[in-house]
Amino acid sequence: MLVGIPSQQSNNVVKPKECAAEMAEHIVAVAEKRCKVSFAIVFGYFAPRLRSYALKQMGNEALAMELVQDTMSNVWQKAHLFNSEKGSPSTWIFTIARNIRFDMLRKLQNRKEEICSEDLWPVLCEQTADVNETSLDEQITLEQVGFLFDSLPRKQKAVIEAIYIDGKSQQEVADELDIPLGTVKSRTRLALQRLKSML
Amino acid sequence: MIRCHPRLEQLVKFVEGNLSYSESILIAAHCDMCDHCRRVVDSETADQAETAFGTDVVQAGPDFDAMFARITQLPAAPAFESGEVLFKPPSKTSLELDGKSFRLPRTLQNLAGKTGNWTSLVGRLWQAPVDLGCHGVANFIYMAKGGSVPEHTHRGTEFTLVLDGKFSDGLNDYDTGDFIYLDSEHTHAPKTEFAEGCLVFSVLDQPLHFTSGLARLLNPFSHLFFR
Numbered sequence: 001m002l003v004g005i006p007s008q009q010s011n012n013v014v015k016p017k018e019c020a021a022e023m024a025e026h027i028v029a030v031a032e033k034r035c036k037v038s039f040a041i042v043f044g045y046f047a048p049r050l051r052s053y054a055l056k057q058m059g060n061e062a063l064a065m066e067l068v069q070d071t072m073s074n075v076w077q078k079a080h081l082f083n084s085e086k087g088s089p090s091t092w093i094f095t096i097a098r099n100i101r102f103d104m105l106r107k108l109q110n111r112k113e114e115i116c117s118e119d120l121w122p123v124l125c126e127q128t129a130d131v132n133e134t135s136l137d138e139q140i141t142l143e144q145v146g147f148l149f150d151s152l153p154r155k156q157k158a159v160i161e162a163i164y165i166d167g168k169s170q171q172e173v174a175d176e177l178d179i180p181l182g183t184v185k186s187r188t189r190l191a192l193q194r195l196k197s198m199l
Numbered sequence: 200m201i202r203c204h205p206r207l208e209q210l211v212k213f214v215e216g217n218l219s220y221s222e223s224i225l226i227a228a229h230c231d232m233c234d235h236c237r238r239v240v241d242s243e244t245a246d247q248a249e250t251a252f253g254t255d256v257v258q259a260g261p262d263f264d265a266m267f268a269r270i271t272q273l274p275a276a277p278a279f280e281s282g283e284v285l286f287k288p289p290s291k292t293s294l295e296l297d298g299k300s301f302r303l304p305r306t307l308q309n310l311a312g313k314t315g316n317w318t319s320l321v322g323r324l325w326q327a328p329v330d331l332g333c334h335g336v337a338n339f340i341y342m343a344k345g346g347s348v349p350e351h352t353h354r355g356t357e358f359t360l361v362l363d364g365k366f367s368d369g370l371n372d373y374d375t376g377d378f379i380y381l382d383s384e385h386t387h388a389p390k391t392e393f394a395e396g397c398l399v400f401s402v403l404d405q406p407l408h409f410t411s412g413l414a415r416l417l418n419p420f421s422h423l424f425f426r
Binding site for chain 2: 069094097106
């Protein structure tokens, strides 16, 4: 293993609220730089706590660990969907775990329906996480979008242009502009937020 | 104005994820329309998170190192790879009936694609079934002005969310956004005199049971209201 998980002794009395700001920074570092050191800190704090929550909920070690793994995988893979303005890291991670648990329990009951906790509590869905709840007015014309697009800062515009107009992947854009992938992602995100706020 | 809200313990169970899927949908849709309950749910979620993760004694599990290694080998989920993420509108944001268009709360927009055709029932009522894929039946029900459902009680439970308009049922007057829970202890006869009629979303887990006059003859056919 490349990166150590911090020892439990040091953080087992720290309440989620007390480390919310620190954890939020680490999640952003995971989102922008795929930073394993930051993820190790988030993992070291939340994974054991998730396990004790999951044990209480599932009453079974194997299912509990599955719940921990699924939750922390989502934190690693979808860290860019965390938005500190909407809530603390513990609330975000709890919501992910609660949703996975909801779906797991229904699967265990052999329900055949398409289960989707995201319908009830959207937390990992791009559309509602990054675009406001209310859907965009469908009558926005391309001209309006073009006009708004022109008002973006130069760097954000370049990224958006490459991705949305030229259809390049974020990795290609990163290579072309010779900037880290995380920067491409954060510029994209900032630009979209800005567009959204203008619409 | 919204006057009928879910009970606090329902909201708490909703946040815990301990309500049925159909009841959860009604509560989530109510919260889309009700700022008050949405704030309660948000703060309850934060509280439950704090409690769930606030345990003092935390023991490291034996498999955490391996788990950490497995997870960090996963790639990041693709984000904004295409313009669709921003500019794709939800599948269906409103429901059309008889030249009227009703805008749906977010939670129900996700279900609108699973909605069947409108059928006309007795008494100026229209119904469109929604396939929740689980126990119970869900319907959009539209009562035109002067429309009514014969007096009935419920063998199981009935959850109703008023999506647009107003109606009364002899127990109460209801307005847009109201969340109504009724069971076998309640007998009511919904009707609306509101000019624009009234659209509700209703979930039943058992057929209705008609209680008065000729409508009792409907009981053998109450499955017609339950499909």
